[in-house]
Amino acid sequence: MIRHIAILFRAHLRDERRAGEVTLVIVPFGMVALLVVPMAIGIDTPLLDRIGPGLFWVVLLLFGTLVSQRQSASLSESRRDTLTLLGVDPAARFAAAAMAGTVLLTLFAVVAGTVTFMLYDPEIANPAWLGAILPLTCAGLAMVGTIATAVTSGPGARSSLAPLLVVPVSVPLLLAAAQATEGLRASAGILRWLLLLCVVDVILALAGVLTARPLEES
C-alpha cells in the first residue's frame, strides 16, 4: 500500500505541475485577495498589523478549498475504476491525494504568508513556530478537502456541496491556527493549540482512511 501511495502522490504532483492550476491560477488570485484589503483600507499600519494574520487564515481556508477541489485532484469515473481494478486500496488513494494537497497547500501558505508579512507587517515574536503551525493546518485542510471531494463525488455536486462541508469541519483547525498565531504575537504559549492541530489531523486521517472504501462503494 505504501508503494501505491508513493506512486500516486508523485503522479498527483506531476499532474499539477503540468496543469498549473495551483501555481498559475489559485496562488495569484489568493495574493490579489490579500492585496485588495490594504488598498481599500489605506496605510493604517496598526490596523493592518492587527487584521493581517486573521485575513491570512481566511484566505488560506477559501483558496485552500479550491486547492483541494482542483480538477487535477479529482478523478474521472473511468480513472477511479481503473485504479480499483488495479488493486489500489481506496485508503491509499485518499492518502496520496491528501499528501499532495498538503504539499500544494503549504506552498500556497508560504507564498501567502510572505505576502502577508510584506503587506501587513504583523509582529510575530517567534516566526519559526510557523514552520509547525502551517504544515499542520495545511495537512488538516487538505484532508478535509479530500474527504469532501469523495463525499460529493457525484457529477455536479462537487462545486456546490464541497465548500459547505469543508468550512464547518475546518473550524477547529482554523481556530487552533489563528489562536496559535495570536499566541506568537502576544508571546504567549501555543503548545496547546499545536496539540489541538495534531489531534484534529489524526482524527481526520483516521476518518479519511476508514471511510475511503465505504465512500467508494456507496
Next chain:
Amino acid sequence: MSSPLVTLDGVSVRRSGALVLREIGLRIEPGEAVGLFGSNGSGKTTLLRVLATLLRPSSGMGTVLGARLASSEVETIRPQIGLVAHEPALAIHLTLAENLHLVAALSGVPRSAADEALSDVGLSGASQRRVMHCSNGMRRRAEFARMLLIAPRLLLLDEAHVGLDPDASKLVAHVTAEVTARGGAVVLVSHERERAISIIHRAVEIRNGSLIEATP
C-alpha cells in the same frame, strides 16, 4: 473440463428505484469472446460494470473468475480484469507514456513493458505527447495498450470500436485474440455489429435489461 470464468444467475440491478438489469443469467467459458448488443439505455454498460465487480447486484448470485460477486473475494481477482470504458481512463495532463508507466508501476510491471505495449498499438512515435493533445483514436489505442500491459483474464470492452478507424479496429481483434488464446474471456459491447461479429464466438442481446441469446 475447466470451470467457467463468469456465471451469473438471476442477477438484477436496481438503480434509483428503476430495474436496470432483470434476472440476468450468463455463463462465459475460458477462451470465449462474447458480443453484447442492444440499444442505448438497454443495460449493456451496467452489465459490464457488474462483470467488472464495480457494481454490486441488487439480487441474484454470480461468480467472476471464481470470486463470488458482492463478497470481499472480488478484491483479489480485480487485477485480472481489464475494462476499457467508453471514456478513456487517462490523465490528460500526462503524456501517453507517463500514463502507461503509472499503470505499470501500480501493477508491478517493468516500465519497458509499457513502452512495448505503446509500440504494439502504433503509438511509440507519440508516446511523449500529452493526452490532452491526442485525438480520440489515439486515446483509444492507449487504452488498448493498457490492456496489453496488464494482460487481463477477463477483458471488458465498452463501445469497443468507437473512435477507431478501420485499421485501428484490428487492435480490437488483436487484443481479443491475445486474451482468448491465453484461456481468458472477452465481453465486447459494440454498436457496430458487423465489425464485432468477425471477432466474437457468441452474441447476446439486452433488451430493457433482459438478456436474450442471439447467434452471430
